Amino acid sequence: MLDYSALRTVAAVIQTGSFEKAAGLLNVTPSAVSQRVKLIEERLGIVLIVRGSPCTATETGEWLCRHLENVGMLEEELLKQLPTLAAPDEARQRVTLHIATNADSLATWFLTAVANFTKQSHHLVNVAIDDEDHTAEWLQRGRVLAAVTSLEKPIQGCRHLSLGALRYRATASPDFMARHFPDGVTADALVSAPSLLFNQKDRLQARWIRQIIGRELAGPVHWLPSTQSFVDASLAGMGWGMNPELLVGEHLKAGRLVELRTQTPLDIPLYWQMNRLAADRLADLTREVVQTARLLLRHEGR
Template structure:
């Protein structure tokens, strides 16, 4: 199978942008040229690589070639920049990264700002227990994840842990837990949940009691708005210490169970590539994590 760079770039552009027209604009060619390159790539592979839907989606075979396309593009760009851009115009490297919402809102952005250099970042927000799926399908080159087991073709570095506490306003606690939080007392208490993948609140409840509950729940799929919902007394929720230090010091948010908490370990997973751009992002993330996250003693 012979793979040409312009065909691989066309595949990357189509699956990133979602349409042949948008891919053509990105690569400054015609939609017909994009179509011809994709067709030639599929003929060379002997497989259908993209589903001609809106948006265009990769087949299982297409995902495998997409990973290769993005690896080749990153390494080709790195080499061209080392050579001073000889041979073709070279822009900054594009580094897609999957990040959980709480990390994105608290410590990741300052880290990436320091790593910017010859890179720009395409951030994908996803729950830390699900970011590895984006690595598997080639959507991202790196991910902040709670999964220690490396995805095939990736390497893993531990970052530390984010501490979460079950918090609510004092008035909320007084109304719903007049005799104190205890096993079985959560069943009818309003709860805040990020989305249906968010299991932290239920993990806390399971630590208190084995009794299953189905409480009234507000779904608030924004890290900042989630915190606001708790501060407004709409319900209780598991909030990271990095977001609530001032609230807890002022007493405007209190722990439902004294010192109850859950530490969520975080890891940096990335493709095994000798890429200066990807390494710079990894180093910046590790440096920030060392000061912001809980580190093993």
């Protein structure tokens, strides 16, 4: 069996980023931390921590940390069933749930769900951000227990709930429109007007253009990997971008932003997929996620 005490030491180094700080966290000396880590690395025959500033996990180290958290969750369940089981020190350990979401969900509705959950729960959360088409990979690879994803197909070994759609509007500032689209959104104008892309995985703009023009077009691009900066850059007239309606609704009403072509939203359906083995333990979080999504995302017939 794995040496869980040594694993906790490894996890502490990775969480705090240094052997000294891990020692402080665990109330032992830095040399004790160093010895424990060295010992388990030797026993497993593999490096778990990249020594640096900060210290980071190797891929195996990361897997073992995830595993440790899953064991912690099981232990917590067990202690609920066996309240008389004395485990004063262990019970004080708080379990961190690893979940993944797309940045736009985090900025518009998902944080509300997570905040509501954490206020009723003893759990901590670690939120990873990736494109909605790619969070499913985090789940498949076991790096997170649950994810907001655009993947409709249930992932093997996962439960799957439909959340509704996040609505986007292709938006720009009025002066940007006047400068770059004086004759409306034509194919010619689209290939020369600068647009905003989140990163290389971002396909929202390509989908919207296909919906409007009927084919793909590539124009000049400013790359900005931040939801809020996307809105700020649109307001500043730097480019046009696909912005979540929940963030730009007020700007559209006030005329600070306009739609490139009126009433041409793009709806991205989102799903909550969670590891089947963890689904019961995630019930409270799932309830908050579904409730918040019901309030803030778009649903058929609404």
